[in-house]
Amino acid sequence: MSFLEPWMLAALPLAALPILIHLINQRRFQTLDWGAMRFLLEANRMSRGYARIRQWLILALRTLAIVGLVLAVSRPLASGRLGLAAGGRADTTIILVDRSPSMQQRGKQVASSKLQRGVDQIASALESVGSSRWVLIDSVSLTPQELEAPKRLRTAPQTGSASAAADLPALLRAAHDYMQANHAGQTEIWICSDLRANDWDAEGGEWSILRDSFQEFPQGVRFHLLAYPEAAPANLALRVTKVERQKTRQGSEVLLSLTITRSGDDNTIRVPVQFEIDGARSELSVELSGLESTVENHPLPLTSERVQGWGIVSLPADANPADNQFYFVYSDPPIRRTAIVAENPALVRPLQLAASIAAAPGVESEAVVLGPDQIATLPWEENSLVLWQAPLPSGRIAAALQSFVEHGGSVVFFPPANPTDANLFDVEWQAWTEPAEPLAVANWRGDQDLLSRTLDGAALPVGELAIYRYCTPKGETTPLATFPDGAPLWARRDIGSGAAYFCATTVLPGDSTLASDGIVLYAAVQRAIAGGAERLVATQQRVAGVGSMDTSKWQKLAGDSEALSTEAAFQAGVYSLDERLVAVNRSTSEDAAAVLADERVDGLFEGLEYDRVADRVDSLAGLTREIWRLFLIGMIVALVGEAALCLPKRRPATANLASSDLAKGRAVA
Amino acid sequence: MSSEHKIRSFLEPAVLSRLGSVPFLARRPMLGKVSGRHASPHRGASVEFAEYRKYVPGDDLRRLDWRAYGRSDRHYVKEFEADTNLRCCLVVDTSGSMGFGSTGVSKLAYAKKLAGALAYLAVQQGDAAGLACVAKGVVRSLPPRRNPAHLAELFDQIEQVESAGPTQLVGTLHELAETTAQRALFIVISDLFVDPKELKECFEHFRFRKHDLTLFHLLDPQELQFSFQRPMRFLDMEGGTAVFAEPNEIADRYHTALGRYLELVKQVSIETAVDYHRVSMADDYERTLTHFLVGRTRSGGVR
Numbered sequence A: 001m002s003f004l005e006p007w008m009l010a011a012l013p014l015a016a017l018p019i020l021i022h023l024i025n026q027r028r029f030q031t032l033d034w035g036a037m038r039f040l041l042e043a044n045r046m047s048r049g050y051a052r053i054r055q056w057l058i059l060a061l062r063t064l065a066i067v068g069l070v071l072a073v074s075r076p077l078a079s080g081r082l083g084l085a086a087g088g089r090a091d092t093t094i095i096l097v098d099r100s101p102s103m104q105q106r107g108k109q110v111a112s113s114k115l116q117r118g119v120d121q122i123a124s125a126l127e128s129v130g131s132s133r134w135v136l137i138d139s140v141s142l143t144p145q146e147l148e149a150p151k152r153l154r155t156a157p158q159t160g161s162a163s164a165a166a167d168l169p170a171l172l173r174a175a176h177d178y179m180q181a182n183h184a185g186q187t188e189i190w191i192c193s194d195l196r197a198n199d200w201d202a203e204g205g206e207w208s209i210l211r212d213s214f215q216e217f218p219q220g221v222r223f224h225l226l227a228y229p230e231a232a233p234a235n236l237a238l239r240v241t242k243v244e245r246q247k248t249r250q251g252s253e254v255l256l257s258l259t260i261t262r263s264g265d266d267n268t269i270r271v272p273v274q275f276e277i278d279g280a281r282s283e284l285s286v287e288l289s290g291l292e293s294t295v296e297n298h299p300l301p302l303t304s305e306r307v308q309g310w311g312i313v314s315l316p317a318d319a320n321p322a323d324n325q326f327y328f329v330y331s332d333p334p335i336r337r338t339a340i341v342a343e344n345p346a347l348v349r350p351l352q353l354a355a356s357i358a359a360a361p362g363v364e365s366e367a368v369v370l371g372p373d374q375i376a377t378l379p380w381e382e383n384s385l386v387l388w389q390a391p392l393p394s395g396r397i398a399a400a401l402q403s404f405v406e407h408g409g410s411v412v413f414f415p416p417a418n419p420t421d422a423n424l425f426d427v428e429w430q431a432w433t434e435p436a437e438p439l440a441v442a443n444w445r446g447d448q449d450l451l452s453r454t455l456d457g458a459a460l461p462v463g464e465l466a467i468y469r470y471c472t473p474k475g476e477t478t479p480l481a482t483f484p485d486g487a488p489l490w491a492r493r494d495i496g497s498g499a500a501y502f503c504a505t506t507v508l509p510g511d512s513t514l515a516s517d518g519i520v521l522y523a524a525v526q527r528a529i530a531g532g533a534e535r536l537v538a539t540q541q542r543v544a545g546v547g548s549m550d551t552s553k554w555q556k557l558a559g560d561s562e563a564l565s566t567e568a569a570f571q572a573g574v575y576s577l578d579e580r581l582v583a584v585n586r587s588t589s590e591d592a593a594a595v596l597a598d599e600r601v602d603g604l605f606e607g608l609e610y611d612r613v614a615d616r617v618d619s620l621a622g623l624t625r626e627i628w629r630l631f632l633i634g635m636i637v638a639l640v641g642e643a644a645l646c647l648p649k650r651r652p653a654t655a656n657l658a659s660s661d662l663a664k665g666r667a668v669a
Numbered sequence B: 001m002s003s004e005h006k007i008r009s010f011l012e013p014a015v016l017s018r019l020g021s022v023p024f025l026a027r028r029p030m031l032g033k034v035s036g037r038h039a040s041p042h043r044g045a046s047v048e049f050a051e052y053r054k055y056v057p058g059d060d061l062r063r064l065d066w067r068a069y070g071r072s073d074r075h076y077v078k079e080f081e082a083d084t085n086l087r088c089c090l091v092v093d094t095s096g097s098m099g100f101g102s103t104g105v106s107k108l109a110y111a112k113k114l115a116g117a118l119a120y121l122a123v124q125q126g127d128a129a130g131l132a133c134v135a136k137g138v139v140r141s142l143p144p145r146r147n148p149a150h151l152a153e154l155f156d157q158i159e160q161v162e163s164a165g166p167t168q169l170v171g172t173l174h175e176l177a178e179t180t181a182q183r184a185l186f187i188v189i190s191d192l193f194v195d196p197k198e199l200k201e202c203f204e205h206f207r208f209r210k211h212d213l214t215l216f217h218l219l220d221p222q223e224l225q226f227s228f229q230r231p232m233r234f235l236d237m238e239g240g241t242a243v244f245a246e247p248n249e250i251a252d253r254y255h256t257a258l259g260r261y262l263e264l265v266k267q268v269s270i271e272t273a274v275d276y277h278r279v280s281m282a283d284d285y286e287r288t289l290t291h292f293l294v295g296r297t298r299s300g301g302v303r
Helices: A006-027 A037-045 A049-073 A081-085 A114-129 A168-182 A206-215 A345-356 A395-406 A518-533 A565-570 A598-604 A628-646 A653-668 B013-019 B066-072 B107-124 B148-160 B169-179 B196-208 B221-225 B247-271 B285-299
Strands: A030-034 A076-078 A090-097 A131-138 A145-147 A187-193 A221-227 A236-247 A252-262 A269-277 A280-288 A292-301 A308-314 A325-331 A336-342 A365-370 A383-389 A410-414 A428-433 A470-474 A478-482 A488-495 A498-503 A539-543 A555-559 A573-577 A580-585 A609-613 B038-054 B076-084 B087-093 B128-134 B138-145 B185-190 B212-219 B232-236 B243-245 B275-280
Touching (some): A006 A049, A037 B247, A049 A628, A090 A168, A236 A308, A236 A325, A308 A555, A308 A580, A325 A539, A345 A365, A395 A488, A410 A518, A498 A518, B013 B107, B066 B076, B087 B138, B107 B148, B169 B196, B196 B247
Parallel strands (some): A030 B232, A090 A131, A336 A365, A336 A383, A410 A498, B087 B128, B185 B212
Antiparallel strands (some): A236 A252, A252 A292
């Protein structure tokens, strides 16, 4: 228990006053010559049990009354187990705030969201508990920020809403790193979250490491979890699944596919969905009978011939305002350009075919063939992919390639006829190997990247390839496909936001069957193009908080006006960057309302000093409360009890016996 | 007699003169030696007709009722009530506990006032008054006499007596009941701190001896109320062990014991036809005596 006026507790010894007075009183006896001893002796012989207990009770109640008074004026604070937990004054208090969109859910009685309420509760709790340092780490920036006082929590922009999902393990890691870096003393870590399973990632391996690392702190870390796991009743969530611009006879239109989901409640309702595109509003009434309803290709006519633009789809306000809006952008897809650099002209044709045949209708692809010395003239910003079959470049070309990949482009390197010791991206080609028997691929990554399964789930026929000759890339790479001896056929190296791929053989018929069994080559090249083309896409649908982006040049077109511009990538909205438009929305996982069970949460903090702070988003009561009234009432009860016990019993009227019995006594006569 | 002119602290002439107007009567026939104002068990020569009796030889012919003879032709002797004086025996308890007094007057002083006044009243109306001061035994005693000189001596005795020693009231009363000639008036003034059961036997003894027993039970207001604020160390005035007590704690039980005792004493008094007067020391003794005397007048001297 903590006190707002702890110095008043110094008066607690006053509780001994009644005992002291009693003892002094005992010593202050009077001596009296007494005649009626027989009654005294008789009274002494009688049972004195109750009288003795009564005396002790009176003494105890008097003591309690004083204790109650002293405690009341010390202004004690408590809230269930919190009172016990917040015993000592902490050196550092770290507040971890989950700012995910689900924290925007509002209670029925209270207008504030889970996030606002949680932050407010923690601020009021910390104001009364006391600490030397307050550090805020929010789920968006993951950067510790020292606060002057807990009340700053309420106004700090870092405790506002965000559209990015939270990563609780990362938050705890940030807290841990802060403690380690700042040699924090006894630390209290307050966590405000709604226990969403996707934010907590309870199955992730990091939790056990975190537990161990927190246990290693000798100074002691105490966790307080302020959780609001209550689900919003009948909350509707909106998500745009596809945006497509197409030309019509009148002009052009945008085809929008969207999904409306809701939690609980099976009644059939009609939901008015509002569309706003380039300033024009329209409404569509969607019937929602189950938990989910989908609208496919809803046409929104475009008023102008603009090639790109943006819009908002929104639902009426409900329990969680964060999932009622979805931003989208539309545009025509750009031409996907591939540059082919090959020292052997025989290689060019298969590669050119693989690169120039578009994978989807409405997407234009083209491939240009360049000599190694012509590459300098390539318009890099319009290019998606470079297919390089030549000795690894150096100097200016190498720098240009490096910049290209770092900014999201893709390069596929094939081995030159005569490998040199030239080095690019810390990778160099080794000598050619010619196995006696044609080699087949033993393992390949079918789950992601170039050789992943097709959309319908079928595996690429990588295993059917026959490799007659190969040249292994040497360096730190991630193998995508390997031979039985472990040497890679395809390898990947991440550079910046793009990737460089290394294929250990060429498409020459004497080297492999890559060209003759062209499916693998085609799929791999198209996927590399798609990866490289992503940066070129004029409009982008992004998930808030995913991927690293330089948002310094982003201009906000739509979205929460109060959000920090530095957090653009984490805040739902539409942003423009030069000519490009970016729509940022919450992740799909945010719509999954799965919440961690209490036992699971307890399990995550096993072995750590941890307590759950009970609060409900609907509750109007505070976390820590001053409970002096309780003590005052206790004191009053004690005093009333004492008075009741002290009340003289109705004595037999012996005092009046003499006079009243005079007449009676005479009557005998 | 020089002693008559002494100023006695326990006598107030004004009170005595007021009380003197009320006769001091016995409740039952008394046996005195001279004529007085009290009923006697024997026939006598008063003016109050008692009964007719058949003449038997040897009767005084002067007492024959000739008129009755004329009417009935039979000889009847007319008899009259005898009036006699009484022997008033004042028994004053002088044990240690009688020294207690919270009102400024000790029980003994109060007893002295009662005894003095009663002795004076008795002698004044021609009755004999005697005194027995009782503590462990009979401390002082004076046989009942009716001359004023005796009264002075009695006053001297009363004046000199002091409270001391334990109470042996019951044994002494038995002794007095037995040694005093029958049909005397006994007035016991005591705080009666003895066992009521023993008292009962004692009172029955008096009744058996045809004495008229009157009891003034003196109680101090503090003994009745027992209201103390501080812890007290009670010293026994009769030499017993001291008792240390927290009055608040013990008061309830004290009152229970006291109430039980008083109830029992009253019960015993009723059963043994004792003229019982419970007297609080806060009461004025004149009022107490007036009540006593007037009560006796009302009962009207039983024969």
